[in-house]
Amino acid sequence: MTGTLDEHVKKKRWCSRSKRWWTADLKKLRKELGTAGWGPVGTSRIQEARRNLCRAIRQAKRSC
Numbered sequence: 822m823t824g825t826l827d828e829h830v831k832k833k834r835w836c837s838r839s840k841r842w843w844t845a846d847l848k849k850l851r852k853e854l855g856t857a858g859w860g861p862v863g864t865s866r867i868q869e870a871r872r873n874l875c876r877a878i879r880q881a882k883r884s885c
Contacts, residue, residue: 842878842885850874 850873857870 842881844881847874847877847881850877 850870854867854870854874857867860866
């Protein structure tokens with residue numbers, strides 16, 4: 822079974838910059854932070870998005 826997988830599945834490549842704790846939810850929160858600055862709401866929206874991202878990162882690192 823492992824021989825078949827080795828032949829057909831692309832192997833994961835880990836490097837020193839790889840983050841095992843990074844998830845799709847964190848990707849979504851980071852994208853929200855990038856778009857939070859657009860619009861008339863101001864800095865409160867940016868601060869809230871940054872706070873949500875930092876909290877989610879801390880929790881992901883702890884659970885990993």
